[in-house]
Amino acid sequence: MQLTIQASGDNVQAISYLLAKNPNNLYERNHKGHLVRIFYSKFTETELEVTIFVTPDPIELLKNNSNSYDITHYINDREFAVSSIFCSFIRSALGTALNGQPKEEHLKWVNHPFSFNFEFGPVVSSLSDEKLMNLFEPIGYEVTISRPEIEYSFPIKTKSSARYLSIKGMKTLQEGLRHLFVLIPVIDNYKHYFIDEKEIEKLERYGEGWLDLHPLRDLIYRQALRFKEIYSLVENSSNDEKKVEPVKKVRLNELRYEKIVNAVSQLKPRSVVDFGSGEGKLSVQLGFVEGITEILAVEPSESASLKALERFNKVKNKEKFVIPELLWGSLFYYDERLKDKDVIILCEVIEHIDESRLPKAMDTLLHDYQPGALIITTPNREYNELYDMEEHLRHNDHRFEWTRAEFRQWCTERNHSNEYELLFDGIGEEHPSHGFPTQMCIFKRKED
Template sequence: MYLTIKATGTHASMISHLLAKNPNNLYDRTEKGARIRLVYTSFQPEETEVLLFVTPDPIDLVKGSPDHYDITQYINDRELVVSSLFCSYIRPALGTALNGKPKADYIDWVEHLFTLHMSLGPVASDLPDHVIESLFQPLGYEVQMERGEIDYSFDLKNRSTVRHIQISGQQTLQHMLRQLYILIPVLDNYKHYYISDDEIERLQRYGEGWLSTHPQHDLIIKRSLRFAPLIKEYEQKVAKNEDITNVSTELSTNQAEASEMKSELSEDQGKQYDPNQTEPPVIRLNELRYRAIVEQVSQLPQHKQIVDFGAGEGKLSVRLGEIEGVEQIWAVEPSMQSQLRAIDRFAKLEGRTDYVIPVMTTGSLFYRDERWVDQDVIILCEVIEHINEVRLPQVIHTLFTDYRPQTLIMTTPNREYNEVYQMGNDEIRHTDHRFEWTRAELEQYCTQWIQDRPYTFTLSGIGEKHEQYGQPTQMVVFHRIGGQHL
């Protein structure tokens, strides 16, 4: 991945002071598992060019990820293309220029208009050329794009979607870099991090003076924030013309939890709490899920032995330990990173005699484990949508035929409710979701699953109800007929 910055004309060499990088020295650093090198390919008073080159470690990209065990994580283009990852890599190298804080002797040059030429790539974008041009041209740039011709041995396509982009224009170095810092993730439409309300602050900070009047403002905001609650929050901040320093304070109620729950789904980024409002704060959807499941388990006649599949960081498992009559909870999770966080959470309960401490263990629904046979309750909270549909029948067979729980509880997103979040028809709430079902589709699958099996099921919803689209989360509870173990 590369970015070149070229200044031409009088005083072109002054960009070296704005970058705070000595032309005689090679900048060579390692940031977040990637090697970043910055070198001056040309340094003359009227022509100065800087090349920033990034080489990520592909293993480090997936190391520690919840899906590090999945080999498909190694088959991706993230190490090769300019994306949000690239922005996080280059930010330390370009921080002085981005923030406009060079040494005092050169502070006046921050507002100087240079003739700048920047090129970057490769960019893997699903946007057509004319849309990419419409992102840069209103900012006063000339845009050129190059894409390689491809030669497949079968008829697929004759042009690569990967492009190398060049923009040129009169601009301050700081503004051009800030604009790229926002637009690069828009081009790639990928975020390697959890999109929280911190993103609003980033947009306001780096979009100051240009973003609000950009003709493609709505497209930029949608691809930057993605989710309706965050987009609405951003619009409210812009409408009120609030200072950016107040953003973190106003959103602080959910911000602490958001940083802890980076793997949560988009709808969990619900309405934010305003201390000045008279109505009580809106409860996060994830909290509502936990409450609904705990209430359901509490009412079951048999709930001594519980298995929480896909337990993650153990938040639901901890809640289950408070239920009267529970004797053992298995928290089953394949991700070692999540397991470690869960173990820390469980350790805080040590010494409590009124509490059942969950047992953390490694496991998967893709193979049979004798420990889970004939348990009272098995729970899959927001799990099945992360399973490839082609493998789902195997999982269902394992659950109903091999494990045979007295009660099986599942929750999964309601795809219809995505309309309330103003999501497109082809959008899903989380990048790892393999599917999202409507209420009718889930009912149809449940009917198929219990065919010739001794189970009945009931369907319900969790979260704020919409008259047409129902509730954001669907919950299905399967009860074994007869209520006796085999």
């Protein structure tokens, strides 16, 4: 992870005072186990180059985390990519510059513009090159995006999916850093820390004077405040100021649960299996469906199961709630307890499994367990175009994503014994040509 700040022109040496970092010394601090270094590679009367370099401790990133020994925890790019983690590591080191509070004799340089070039990377983002450029160009930057050339001994690809960004513009140091501290987490595929009201305050503080006027303002807020309630911008009619207020919106995940629960209710089951139940969000909602007397929540992840247990305990005393039973299990291990249930559910599960392994799992489900109905949901790849995604898949753990035609064909092939009636549907906001963001199929056992 690194950010290099280059500046040219008269008086550029004043930037060292704004950074509060002596060009003759190496700045090196340990930030919660992660090493932050700042050093100058160029320092003349007309040119300056300073690099902020972070060496994270990958063990420290997982320490005191329940995922540490989880069999479902995968190696990822968090130790290497410039991301929300990077911003949190360097915030204290750049606090003087971010807040515009150098020593009094240097205050005159806070609002002085310099010819800056900010280079940072690698970044790993689902946003397209065009969208990345549209984040920086409206606020006065010339943007260059590059990808490292790579050579494999076997044919995969010739360029890395990681990108390096260079943005040039006439800015004050404080402006440039605040732009980066708002937009780097927006570029990031996800944030690593808890998002609360302080995030809104930070956006308002760092975004003062430019964010409200940005043409992609709504995208920036959605990306910056993801995994929290969706926030929208509203006009304050009393003083004509824009502010952020929480607005409860229905997210796609909630729509999935609602659709599945409605489908289950119509089937009128007594027993339900939630396969890949995760943290138990769907299982809890199933616990309130009238007529259900048994819910088996099957999940391979111990940490997710513990969170599900906490979720169940919070509502276990509510009237008419059926407490789900947690089972450690997998689609690839036969479990006698799952046989002959009324409904089995796979909500956003199959795309996390290699396609070649799915037929055997489906045979186990349909012909060994023989449920009264099997409900499957999975992403619709055709809808991804509307998300302006750089990568083809919505999540880095997805092994595939199917078009509507591919999903229909696969479901038909898996029903090779013709024991089930297939009912196809969609979830979310339908697009005239791309369909629904999520597709669903109900395998309903035919009556004898």
